Amino acid sequence: MTKGKKIISIIAVLVVIILAAVVYYRYFFVFGEGVKAGELNYVVKKGYLFKTYEGKLIQSGIRSRQTGTLQNNEFEFSISSEAIAEKMMANSGKFYELHYKEYKNSLPWRGFSVYVVDSILTAKE
Numbered sequence: 001m002t003k004g005k006k007i008i009s010i011i012a013v014l015v016v017i018i019l020a021a022v023v024y025y026r027y028f029f030v031f032g033e034g035v036k037a038g039e040l041n042y043v044v045k046k047g048y049l050f051k052t053y054e055g056k057l058i059q060s061g062i063r064s065r066q067t068g069t070l071q072n073n074e075f076e077f078s079i080s081s082e083a084i085a086e087k088m089m090a091n092s093g094k095f096y097e098l099h100y101k102e103y104k105n106s107l108p109w110r111g112f113s114v115y116v117v118d119s120i121l122t123a124k125e
Contacts, residue, residue, distance in 0.1 A: 025104065031114075032102040035121060036075045040096050043079065043088045052111040053085035054078055057096065078111020080118045087120065097121040 001009075038059035045053050059073035077100060079085040088096070099119045106114050 027103065027105055027107055029104065030101045031104050033100065034102075035097055035099050036077075037097040038073070038075060038095065040088060040092050040094055041074075042092060043085055045085070047108075047112075050109040052078055052109070053082070054112055055085075055088060055117070057098065075115070076113050077115040077117045078106070078113045080110070080116050084117065084120060087123075091123055095124045097123075 036057060036059065038057040041056040041058050043053060043055040045051050055077055057075040057077070059075055061073050077098070079088070097120070098117045099121055100115045100117045103110075103114050103116065106112055110116060
């Protein structure tokens with residue numbers, strides 16, 4: 001192998017490694033995780049090509065994004081498992097504590113939101 005081909009091969013390998021690291025960080029690295037609690041507003045299955053479960057939780061309290069306006073706290077999320085989504089659909093309106101993972105960007109097959117619920121901690125009336 002000539003010196004020029006060797007340098008090009010090394011550069012190509014470095015570019016692939018850097019590209020893989022950036023894709024991993026943007027789409028698969030768990031940026032944060034935690035628990036949110038509130039009343040389940042809805043869970044729906046939607047999407048054009050990839051059908052994913054999406055939901056909204058209404059949290060207690062009121063926040064104000066702009067001075068003089070009021071808005072309730074809403075947590076919009078995607079659901080990782082069909083079993084979790086079916087359980088939530090059957091119990092809409094209940095108070096839930098949900099464990100979620102936060103990613104930097106969403107993927108079409110993972111859902112529309114960067115917040116992905118992976119388990120239900122508690123469900124109360």
